[in-house]
Amino acid sequence: MSLPPGFLDELRSRTSLSQVVGRKVIWDTRKSNQGKGDMWAPCPFHQEKTASFHVDDRKGFYYCFGCHAKGDAISFVRETENVEFIEAIRILAAEAGMTMPERDPQAQAKADRRTQLAEVMEIAVKHFRLALKTAAGSGARDYLDRRGLKEATQDRFEIGFAPDAWQGLWDHLKSRNVADELILGCGLAKPSTKGGKPYDTFRNRIMFPIRDARGRCIAFGGRAMDPNDNAKYLNSPETELFDKSRTLYHYGPAREAAGKGQPLIVAEGYMDVIALVEGGFGAAVAPLGTAVTETQLQMMWRLADEPVIALDGDAAGLRAAHRVIDLALPLLEAGKSLRFALMPEGKDPDDLIRAEGTAALQKLVDAAQPMVQLLWQNEIEGRSFDSPERRAALDKALRDKIKLIRDASIRGHYGQAIKDLRWQLFNPQRASHAPRRTGGRWQPPPASAMPATKSSLLVAAGDEAQMQLRTGVILASLIATPEVCEEFEAAIETLDCPNPDHARLRDLILRHADAGPETLRTQISEAMGQESLEKLRALPHVALAPPVRNPGDAGIARQTIAEELAKIEAERGLSAEISEAAEDIVGVADEAVTWRLQQAAEARNRAIRSQQEDKAEYDLGDNGARINRGEREQFHALLDKITSSKPGR
Structure with a gap:
């Protein structure tokens, strides 16, 4: 059975080798480094007591230093489950939520067509690069200079320019004998509604090539030079090569940088990613003008256990952050989460780096908030909880969010974290003196006297x-x-x-x-x-x-x-x-x-x-003690009665 091109790449990108292997082995926690995807265990293919079986989760390969077994997730399933190649793919595809393609006798023809489309896209990349250096691209060059993008940076990201012409790219591709259906299939041109020649999709725009994990150009993003243009940024339409919900800008280079230990930072746009990379944050990616999708989130977790979501510090940025949280909650696993670095209001990562330098951004990344903190902040921000009904509404909203988490252990930890935050909100003075966990043990608060003690x-x-x-x-x-x-x-x-x-x-x-x-x-x-x-x-x-x-x-x-x-x-x-x-x-x-x-x-x-004139209720005894006046009168009456009843009286 022939598989469509890109299917195996997609399968590998959505499969975690450590999860596949983890079903068959017990990891050596002393030798493994889960954060870096560097895992060790006794080999499942031969009998041994030492951990000589190594899994590199980032690269997707395993190797045993004892029996020299090696391979990827597909070969591991084949060997351990004793199944054929296609059956191993079927098992992994089911776990990754991918639908196995039906038998297609035209699969090779489709593969050839995708190869042809990728070749046409590379011709377009070179055309846009050359256009940037011409007189027509002078305005674009000036803009890039103002944004601080040096020529070396432009070359690194292959930034180009689409001139303001209706058939500039079309004519160039036709001069290279590219078929009409390939140009249209790449999304580089659109058919004319008036019966004329197709016209270019991108006109008068700065062009950013979008490449897949294998490094092939599969789409473009264009930034309008005309401030009155209806679309400031425009992406290629979806094609046989390009599915924007399954693509992250700068994914391939970011994977390499994340493998070297750099934090994965998720920004909103091309310019943010370029500014981050130039600032030393090589593991930077961006979705393509839409909300983060489940597939994109899984792609991020393939690169890092805790990607840092760096969003603009405005209302729109916060809304985007909470959409990501709602998406991520059901998908959380042990060791897989998100952190959020919110930019100062009105600034994005590019603005912050240009205004205050990379140190300012590094500080925000280091102080990135865990997801539970942002979830909590969203529910209490700008609200008052001065009644039992309002507090009950808060509890219900948070319970509904926590219920989205499928993993029972993580759900329990989120519940405890919310309880701790609730305690701090409603008992601020007492919470400051609560015991703290240090080194695995609960420690009492500092021995300094509390205000209540000082005034007791x-x-x-x-x-x-x-x-x-x-x-x-x-x-x-x-x-x-x-x-x-x-x-x-x-x-x-x-x-x-x-x-x-x-x-x-x-x-x-x-x-x-x-x-x-x-x-x-x-x-x-x-x-x-x-x-x-x-x-x-x-x-x-x-x-x-x-x-x-x-x-x-x-x-x-x-x-x-x-x-x-x-x-x-x-x-x-x-x-x-x-x-x-x-x-x-x-x-x-x-x-x-x-x-x-x-x-x-x-x-x-x-x-x-209480001796206020004749209203007093007490008298003073000879010894200075206070005596209830009514009780004293009753006592004297009793004495008189006893005395008068004695014989001889």
């Missing part, structure tokens, strides 16, 4: 400790009975909270108190974690507070909150008077200063002891 009761003293105790009681009372918050809203808004956690609780209470106790507690748990409430309630001075012991009792809550606010206000008043008095003493001191301090101190003591 462990290090607070005197009045500051008292303030924290009082704010804790106020906040716990409001959480237990949020319906009273409105009455104290103004005072709560100005409440000074030395403890950062108290400050966050205060803000959440003010925002969600009117929704009821359950909703308030839910919001606090989502924002700060359930342990934040448990930690607050566990403090002894809070646990003993009447509103906490009797949640929902508005009367007790009002009384407690009002009392604690009064104490705080009295403390503030005393501190203010002391500060002002200190300033006055520096000047002229008189009895007025002493009187003011005395009044402030008495007000503070009354607030602390």
Whole structure:
């Protein structure tokens, strides 16, 4: 059976030899370098214990240094599966998603025709190259000079020029006795709709030859010289030689550069690729004016495990990046992914290199983001998640994306990465102190004191400790009975909270108190974690507070909150008077200063002891202890009753 030309090349480009061989061997991980496609294993063709069987995944060949077996993916399947040549191709084609061609008695004729078409394309390359050096190409040369393309660069990429003539290339090819059907078959000319001679496809354009993996010119890309032209860039139409969805510009040279360890960079256009190559990034390719296809993605992964997608830093570039992500998610495999280097807004790789040099681009390539980071950024960019419904919508969108991943292991790792990013978004302070994995073990955060510790009761003293105790009681009372918050809203808004956690609780209470106790507690748990409430309630001075012991009792809550606010206000008043008095003493001191301090101190003591005139509920005992007045009266009544019931009384 004859196979159509190019079928085997396509099959080899879409087949990973290491995957084919990996089904039959166990790789030696110490000796192999998967990133470079350099794999070693015990030979499957003879008995051995050492890893002498070598697979060069980039070149697509294997060799055993023991038994000297060698070949490619086709020969490996033939030997290991004991099948004929065509059957081995059929097996590999099924795995690569390619349809086996039917028997075609005209296959040799087709092969001859493709060879003829390729020869015509080479004639066109030379014609365009010569035209660039003529007087007609002076404008094109000036443009290339302004873009910084030296003559050596033009020669390297075989850049040419199509003059502004209707039949310039057609007449040249006819003078070389090229048949009409071959010119039209190459896509170099189009039939006239008016019955005249066919006319050239490319006119007044800078020409970029597009070559396949074997180095044959299969198409052209033309850049318009007329700024008013409807198509700035124009590719050859699809032909027997050219399928743009299966072609990458500069693929052959990029394969060689990637094999030497250079990062594979995927840009958007010809000029970007040329600028990258001239800047030292030899493994640069570009799709041909369309979105990246699955075949092109597989071609990239043949060259590198993690191609770097370098797109323009504008809205269109971001949209293109997310289209690539949607395409890649179902195709991800262990070790095969993408990274994204987003250019500064309004610039492409060519602009960046010319403006800031190759070091600027190298920095972006080194800092390229993993795919999961860009996926996450797309879902949260410019959005607010201040309600449970919005957070649920975020979770659903991300779950739908992750479900596209077919590989269960990668899907699990993506899920964990999303959880980590979600934690950082909704718990920024706590996430900064989360344990970190170092050397395979989870390590605690640095031992530096956190803000909450610095302001906690462990290090607070005197009045500051008292303030924290009082704010804790106020906040716990409001959480237990949020319906009273409105009455104290103004005072709560100005409440000074030395403890950062108290400050966050205060803000959440003010925002969600009117929704009821359950909703308030839910919001606090989502924002700060359930342990934040448990930690607050566990403090002894809070646990003993009447509103906490009797949640929902508005009367007790009002009384407690009002009392604690009064104490705080009295403390503030005393501190203010002391500060002002200190300033006055520096000047002229008189009895007025002493009187003011005395009044402030008495007000503070009354607030602390709750002895506000006849409203006080407590008396002081002989030892200074506070005694509940009602309980004291009941005790005396009981004593009187016991005494009066004794005999003889």
